Amino acid sequence: MSSQVPRHIGIIMDGNGRWARRHGRPVSFGHRQGVRAIKRVLQACEDLGVHALSIYAFSTENWARPRAEVRALMRLFHETMQREIDEMHRRGVRIVVSGRREELSARMRDRIDEAMARTAGNKNGVLNVCLNYGGRAEIVDAARSLIQDGLAARDVDEAALSARMYQPDLPDPDLIIRTAGEHRVSNFLLWQGAYAEIVVSETLWPDFGEEELKAAIAEYASRVRRFGGRPAAEAAVS
Numbered sequence: 001m002s003s004q005v006p007r008h009i010g011i012i013m014d015g016n017g018r019w020a021r022r023h024g025r026p027v028s029f030g031h032r033q034g035v036r037a038i039k040r041v042l043q044a045c046e047d048l049g050v051h052a053l054s055i056y057a058f059s060t061e062n063w064a065r066p067r068a069e070v071r072a073l074m075r076l077f078h079e080t081m082q083r084e085i086d087e088m089h090r091r092g093v094r095i096v097v098s099g100r101r102e103e104l105s106a107r108m109r110d111r112i113d114e115a116m117a118r119t120a121g122n123k124n125g126v127l128n129v130c131l132n133y134g135g136r137a138e139i140v141d142a143a144r145s146l147i148q149d150g151l152a153a154r155d156v157d158e159a160a161l162s163a164r165m166y167q168p169d170l171p172d173p174d175l176i177i178r179t180a181g182e183h184r185v186s187n188f189l190l191w192q193g194a195y196a197e198i199v200v201s202e203t204l205w206p207d208f209g210e211e212e213l214k215a216a217i218a219e220y221a222s223r224v225r226r227f228g229g230r231p232a233a234e235a236a237v238s
């Protein structure tokens, strides 16, 4: 059995669009409700003793969405960071942002820098916001950094690459949750998620809360993690 509570959970927050359609509202309203779910889940993680939470907010592929939706999302991220930073800081949460910064607006980059700098010393938990994030882009960026550092081929190993990922200090995610019933990874934490347990929840992200999180953790706790090996009980009968 896995240890009961994952140290690090990653969430592919999916279903905002479907939620909005189902409620006869514009997609931007779905995204807005999605932010409320983030607050609930972050609080629940704190209560349950989950140390780190990585949330997939915007993928490197999401630029392909209609311009108006992208603009509404960016505005929402900016506004949310500005509004929530004080409370996050008071609660001792360290905020980090993962993704390619160059394509974000200067305004957004300033907000990110401010949030990261202000909360850098916090120890109660980590919120990793994956914004303009792609697992492939992250691996490409790590490879570039290896070359810039002048590493010889024989020195390129998993440790050297891991050290060049966006958040080398975070443990790998134990559990990756995807909401809205979709069974795919969509370019999230490709490197770090190599042995993550994946739980798919049918709940649309704006409806996700403590109860759904607890259910996902319970499913995680019932799994046998093998990491390519053979659990002791099986090995004994071979």
Ligand code: IPE
Pocket (backbone or CB within 6 Å): 013, 014, 015, 016, 017, 018, 019, 057, 058, 059, 062, 073, 180
């Ligand atoms: C996830 O919800 C939020 C982002 C990708 C930013 P979606 O907007 O993908 O919701 P669906 O998949 O259309 O329902």
Ligand code: IPE
Pocket (backbone or CB within 6 Å): 012, 013, 014, 056, 057, 058, 059, 062, 182, 184, 186
């Ligand atoms: C993944 O959801 C990206 C985020 C949650 C930010 P998408 O809705 O973009 O993924 P696909 O297109 O269904 O694979």
Ligand code: MG
Pocket (backbone or CB within 6 Å): 014, 015, 016
């Ligand atoms: Mg989606």
